[in-house]
Amino acid sequence: MSSTFRWICESTDGLARAGTLHTAHGPVQTPTFMPVGTAGTVKAMTMDAVRSTGAGIVLGNTYHLMLRPGAERVKQLGGLHKFMDWSGPILTDSGGFQVMSLGALRKLDQDGVTFQSHIDGSKHRLDPQRSTDIQHALDATITMCFDECPALPAAPEAIAASMRMSMRWAARSREAFIQREGYGQFGIVQGGTEPELRAESVKALTDIGFEGYAIGGLAVGEGQELMFSTLDVTTPLMPNDKPRYLMGVGTPDDLLGSVMRGVDMFDCVMPTRAGRTARAYTERGHINLRNARFALDARPLSPHCDCLACTRHSRAYLHHLFRADEILGPMLLTWHNLAYYQRLMRGIRAAIVDGTLSAHAEHLRAEWQAGDW
Numbered sequence: 001m002s003s004t005f006r007w008i009c010e011s012t013d014g015l016a017r018a019g020t021l022h023t024a025h026g027p028v029q030t031p032t033f034m035p036v037g038t039a040g041t042v043k044a045m046t047m048d049a050v051r052s053t054g055a056g057i058v059l060g061n062t063y064h065l066m067l068r069p070g071a072e073r074v075k076q077l078g079g080l081h082k083f084m085d086w087s088g089p090i091l092t093d094s095g096g097f098q099v100m101s102l103g104a105l106r107k108l109d110q111d112g113v114t115f116q117s118h119i120d121g122s123k124h125r126l127d128p129q130r131s132t133d134i135q136h137a138l139d140a141t142i143t144m145c146f147d148e149c150p151a152l153p154a155a156p157e158a159i160a161a162s163m164r165m166s167m168r169w170a171a172r173s174r175e176a177f178i179q180r181e182g183y184g185q186f187g188i189v190q191g192g193t194e195p196e197l198r199a200e201s202v203k204a205l206t207d208i209g210f211e212g213y214a215i216g217g218l219a220v221g222e223g224q225e226l227m228f229s230t231l232d233v234t235t236p237l238m239p240n241d242k243p244r245y246l247m248g249v250g251t252p253d254d255l256l257g258s259v260m261r262g263v264d265m266f267d268c269v270m271p272t273r274a275g276r277t278a279r280a281y282t283e284r285g286h287i288n289l290r291n292a293r294f295a296l297d298a299r300p301l302s303p304h305c306d307c308l309a310c311t312r313h314s315r316a317y318l319h320h321l322f323r324a325d326e327i328l329g330p331m332l333l334t335w336h337n338l339a340y341y342q343r344l345m346r347g348i349r350a351a352i353v354d355g356t357l358s359a360h361a362e363h364l365r366a367e368w369q370a371g372d373w
């Protein structure tokens, strides 16, 4: 049986697709949400807990892992899969975004970025070759091109210059990529919210040719309306037979609207970050468990959830854990939020297969609006 890296589309409903991504580290059903495992850990979760939520693929970060513990050290220890006890596919981001977003002291030039570690101030450099080499050392299943994600809003000419630099870096990233059975590299579409620049970027990347294509440059504060309108002019131009990954997105409503615009893969810190700050996602929207109204609420977080928090504990207990600043609070709530995100994606996928996505979307939005039980 071929272990070639490939995405097989199984159903469509409008622009939405349901499929399977086949990789050297196993298959992943799409649409899929990737828990963020930035520094080789999905914060507050064991990997058994991550597996129990139904997650198929997790995300790692070149920037964080190159600084600590160091990519060569992870390689010496058998690669990121062994290091973090995850045998499924791992996608690693290429580092440019993290350098910019972590505000590390940095100097950008046409070949790459020189920066100081936010951890100890040590000097480092990332460019297409170095980023790709690091992702190889980590044994990432999916390697991301090294790119620049410009802050928005920005003048169209600045967005154009940044995008064209990222396209040059995409070509260099592709040259640096070592092809292996079941491994893939994704190009990253840039171009801000400018339709013509997005189109130019898609063409530049498909001319190079990648195993998948990400939509970058969004989820940087532009808001859902601008994000959706940019997807509307971008996904239809992207290859139909390759996976489409929207980086850094998003809320449950973002995921639903993006799947309906043809996106297959997502990652976002929201469910894990929310899990650490007492924000619970449920079928009825989100609630803050620090709120006094939960002090005597003996119900589970959600009646539809099979996670440990919902099957073994009450809202009152979670309220207590957060009020008492107990470590178990973030652990249980991160588990629940990731379980909710995976259940949401499974339900959306099932609706695409049944051809009932519009009705399912209406149901989801009505439930989110209905407010807590």
Ligand SMILES: CC1(C)O[C@H]2[C@@H](O1)[C@@]1(COC(C)(C)O1)O[C@@H]2CNc1nc2cc3nc(N)[nH]c(=O)c3cc2[nH]1
Pocket: 093, 094, 095, 096, 097, 101, 102, 144, 145, 147, 148, 149, 188, 215, 216, 217, 218, 219, 220, 221, 247, 248, 249, 268, 269, 270
């Ligand atoms: C800095 C941190 C942790 O990354 C998250 C999170 O904050 C935050 C802050 O506000 C929310 C929206 C909640 O997500 O924004 C990040 C999520 N948005 C996002 N991630 C991206 C990653 C990317 N990687 C590459 N290589 N290229 C890109 O163009 C790119 C664009 C991206 N957009």
Ligand SMILES: [Zn+2]
Pocket: 301, 302, 305, 306, 307, 308, 309, 310, 311, 335, 336, 337, 339
């Ligand atoms: Zn739960």
